[in-house]
Amino acid sequence: MKVPARPQTEDGVLGALLLIVLEGVALVIARARYVPLVSSALVGGATCTVIVVLAVAHHHRTATRKARQRLPEAVDEPLFSADALAGFPMEAFRPLLLAPDPLT
DSSP states (O other), X not given: OOOOOOOOHHHHHHHHHHHHHHHHHHXXXXXXXXXXXXXHHHHHHHXXXXXXXXXXXXXXXXXXXXXXXXXXXXXXXXXXXXXXXXXXXXXXHHHHHHSOOTTO
16 A cells, blocks of 8 residues: 655745745836835735644644544444344355455
8 A cells, every 4th residue: 555645844944045036036026116005915924834733733633643543442242243244245255255366
């Protein structure tokens, strides 16, 4: 089974540097009288982004902790009892199980 790739720290750093460059470009392009407005919008957006990232990280950490603490449910009867296997088509599978392995 192949494990899906997870974003690495380098990706986050590159993304942050790209945003800083884009913010600088936005401030350079903005007219002088709009610089305070653009600056406040960029600071507000960055603040919202930090809040959302912290909330998602906190939720992920809490969910992981709860999943580790959760115990499996106790089973009172065996999983493969006669009642559990009732209706299983064993006669249809028996020839497949007894046949030689095609991969060898």
